[in-house]
Amino acid sequence: MSAATRARRLDESARITVLEAGGFVSFANCGLPYHIAGRIKDESALLVTTPKRIADRFNIDVRTQTRAVRIDRSTRTVHAVHAGEEQVFAYDVAVIATGAAAIVPAIAGATAPNVLTLRSMEDTRRMQELLGRGGVRRVVVVGGGFIGLEMAEALTDRKLDVTLIEKNGQVLPPLDAEMAALVELELRAHGVNVVTGTGLGRLVGGAEGVTGVETEDGRLFPADLVLLSIGVRPNVELARGAGLMIGATGGIAVDGWQRTSDPAILAVGDATEVVNGVTRGFARVPLGGPANRQGRVAGTVAGGGAVPGDSQPVAGTVMGTAIVQVFSLSAGLTGLTEKAAVAAGIAHETAVITASHHASYYPGAHPLRVKLVYEPGSGKLLGAQVAGRDGVDKRLDVLATVLHFGGTVEDLARLDLAYAPQFGSAKDPLHMAAFVAENQLAGVVKTVRVIPPEALPLDVRSAAEFAGGSLPGAINIPLEELRRRASELPRDRAVVTFCQIGQRGYVAYRILHQLGFTRLANLEGGYVVAASVPLGAGAH
Ligand SMILES: Cc1cc2nc3c(=O)[nH]c(=O)nc-3n(C[C@H](O)[C@H](O)[C@H](O)COP(=O)(O)OP(=O)(O)OC[C@H]3O[C@@H](n4cnc5c(N)ncnc54)[C@H](O)[C@@H]3O)c2cc1C
Secondary structure, eight states: OHHHHHHHHHOTTOOOEEEOSSSOSSBOGGGHHHHHHTSSOOGGGGBOOOHHHHHHHHOOEEETTEEEEEEETTTTEEEEEETTEEEEEEOSSEEEOOOEEEOOOSSTTTTSTTEEOOSSHHHHHHHHHHHHTSOOOEEEEEOOSHHHHHHHHHHHHTTOEEEEEESSSSSSTTSOHHHHHHHHHHHHHTTOEEEESOOEEEEEEETTEEEEEEETTSOEEEOSEEEEOSOEEEOOHHHHHTTOOBOTTSSBOOOTTOBOSSTTEEEOGGGBOEEETTTOSEEOOOOHHHHHHHHHHHHHHHTTOOOTTSSOOOSOEEOOOEEEEETTEEEEEEEOOHHHHHHTTOOOEEEEEEEESSOTTSTTOOEEEEEEEEOTTTOBEEEEEEEESSSHHHHHHHHHHHHHTTOBHHHHHHOOOOOOTTTOOSSOHHHHHHHHHHHHHHTSOOEESSOOTTSEEEEOSOHHHHHTOOOTTOEEOOHHHHHHHGGGSOSSSOEEEEOSSSHHHHHHHHHHHHTTOOSEEEETTHHHHHTTOOTTSSOO
């Protein structure tokens, strides 16, 4: 619909037809979990527009329940099926926006009536109907990605017993482990039974209804309802059938103007592959933001509002910026995570901080964890992740903007951000993260992510904090006593300073460094990261 309406705004004379296999156009996929949770009460609120309104306002002919089955490039026609009848539509420009489909494994029970996926309004109605009938008490959500997490929350909101099974060793696999750990803690705190490190083995029961899920490691989780949210695959059959180029990622290959290998056919959204804005490699990023922007570009081309080749491609690069809320915690990413950098063989450094989302003295301050991934030497930002209760979205968007413009951690440190106590801090968490990175780059501090076995862990928190739990083998010298007691430390052994979140550890590092200690490092992120304790557990 983005492509169709944009084309109309540019060309009043075009004949524009939209073919939709389902019964709805422009419905809010992203709102579906919140309708199931009961927060969006009225289903009609999810229907952003209707075929009638589109016809009235845009003079676009929307054909629902009409599936495009073939594109004949030689005659420039799209062949579709409506109510069993073939229909043929001639085109000068065709736009393929077939999206993606939820992956359903080919295993027994996967088509049972109480095994569902969530992609469409029809899926949502099926789930609402099943839940409304009563008798559903235990739900197993298979897959701990964005939709799985949103649905684990939604179903918990509906007072159901929820088990979330994630094959990876952590929930929210796109994020690094220490960021995703916060999400897992939040899920557990709200009663979700989180099972990681093992996938769906088999569905127990028959085609008439499953009664449970057995994991690959043989554990059985009873279920009255199973939601499969194990990812999506791009709907490329139409494009493949037309002989269009499919990229190595499995998405339809397009250029920066969304043109496929046939310039008369454009493709957008989840069905396509994109250029990763950081690695410049091809990727699939099935998200609403890129899909909508690509739709606008395709509409511009289709509406004759741009001449491809005249200027730079506009739609191709995607940073994969994404955010999810799970109960009171939000978490998200933009650009490369540390593990993505490792997987791509890209040299990188990281900086992890915890800081209040606004001035800590102003009521309602909550901690944020920020992780930067940047290029050694140049300090160019490669990616970032943020997690916390409030203010996550704004930080991610600032970071995505810095990434978009190819900025460095120095740029981030110098950003002139809006500040009043209820909104941020004079040194925003993003500044603090950038300062850490700047210090690392300048050699002002050396940080480690893991304490090497031969090193002495030096806990510089208060004696009371130390008594509440510390890292294995750690000794305690509170920061305030360090100058006086530094002689207690060995000079022939590496010392790793740490505190709750890394800040006092850094000060301790600087004290010891200036006292002549040479084998020193500060533990990045501090105790809260190393011990994986909830954000805000005494973080200061
Ligand atoms: C539950 C859920 C929550 C989400 N939340 C977020 C979020 O918070 N943020 C975010 O960025 N993204 C989110 N997404 C992803 C986002 O919805 C998609 O990235 C976006 O909808 C992709 O747009 P699209 O037009 O490519 O595909 P779709 O929106 O899937 O549209 C494709 C349409 O094509 C139709 N179709 C397919 N084949 C044919 C055919 N042969 N003929 C005719 N019609 C056909 C389908 O019926 C479908 O209506 C969410 C998705 C889901 C399912």
